[in-house]
Amino acid sequence: MPPHTALVAVSKTQPVEVIREAYAAGQRAFGESRPQALRDKAPKLPADIEWHFIGHLQRNKIKLVVGLAHTIHSADSEKLLVELNEEAGRQQCIQRCLLQVRVAQEETKYGFTPAGLCALAATGFFAQLPCLQIAGLMGMATLTNDTEQIRREFRTLKKVYTELKQTYFPTDAAFCELSMGMSNDYAIAVAEGSTIVRIGSAIFEN
Numbered sequence: 001m002p003p004h005t006a007l008v009a010v011s012k013t014q015p016v017e018v019i020r021e022a023y024a025a026g027q028r029a030f031g032e033s034r035p036q037a038l039r040d041k042a043p044k045l046p047a048d049i050e051w052h053f054i055g056h057l058q059r060n061k062i063k064l065v066v067g068l069a070h071t072i073h074s075a076d077s078e079k080l081l082v083e084l085n086e087e088a089g090r091q092q093c094i095q096r097c098l099l100q101v102r103v104a105q106e107e108t109k110y111g112f113t114p115a116g117l118c119a120l121a122a123t124g125f126f127a128q129l130p131c132l133q134i135a136g137l138m139g140m141a142t143l144t145n146d147t148e149q150i151r152r153e154f155r156t157l158k159k160v161y162t163e164l165k166q167t168y169f170p171t172d173a174a175f176c177e178l179s180m181g182m183s184n185d186y187a188i189a190v191a192e193g194s195t196i197v198r199i200g201s202a203i204f205e206n
């Protein structure tokens with residue numbers, strides 16, 4: 001991995017013993033996609049693990065994740081952001097979040113559309129979330145063998161990132177992350193400017 005790219009080891013299908021082995025080998029950032037699994041695993045593992053929440057977050061599960069996750073990669077709607085901000089306020093913490101953008105050609109993927117996200121940003125919405133640190137964008141490419149399609153989708157994500165950064169976060173050093181790339185497509189993601197890759201099966205299943 002190039003030095004500017006961080007690795008989140010996606011441990012969502014792994015038991016705590018396996019996570020402990022990866023920790024012993026030096027890995028500190030792990031990704032979980034279910035709130036209950038995060039809540040159950042985290043107390044059994046070293047406290048200096050950086051937990052990344054990467055799955056769709058239902059609003060009734062927000063309490064399990066806020067304050068425990070170092071970064072929530074999947075802030076995917078206006079309503080969710082409002083409620084994350086409220087919960088962080090109740091817990092008196094600042095929750096770091098990434099905005100999930102839908103760039104894949106798949107109906108089931110969550111996230112803001114690029115146009116929807118830019119329109120929301122233009123309303124000043126992101127300046128009204130004092131208990132959230134908006135740290136960048138996350139996205140997933142279509143699950144396909146067409147590498148040019150994957151590349152186009154990551155380029156779209158990078159373009160939205162750059163637009164938001166320049167227009168709404170120009171002096172905000174915290175807005176700096178582009179979370180893109182999984183086992184199948186991380187090499188393309190890194191070439192297109194990813195700062196965080198989220199890799200599960202390529203690490204844990206061999």
Ligand SMILES: *Cc1c(COP(=O)(O)O)cnc(C)c1O
Binds near residue numbers: 010182199
């Ligand atoms: C499962 C998952 C990953 C890791 O996928 P692999 O193909 O196992 O590397 C990355 N990001 C998200 C959002 C996931 O749900």
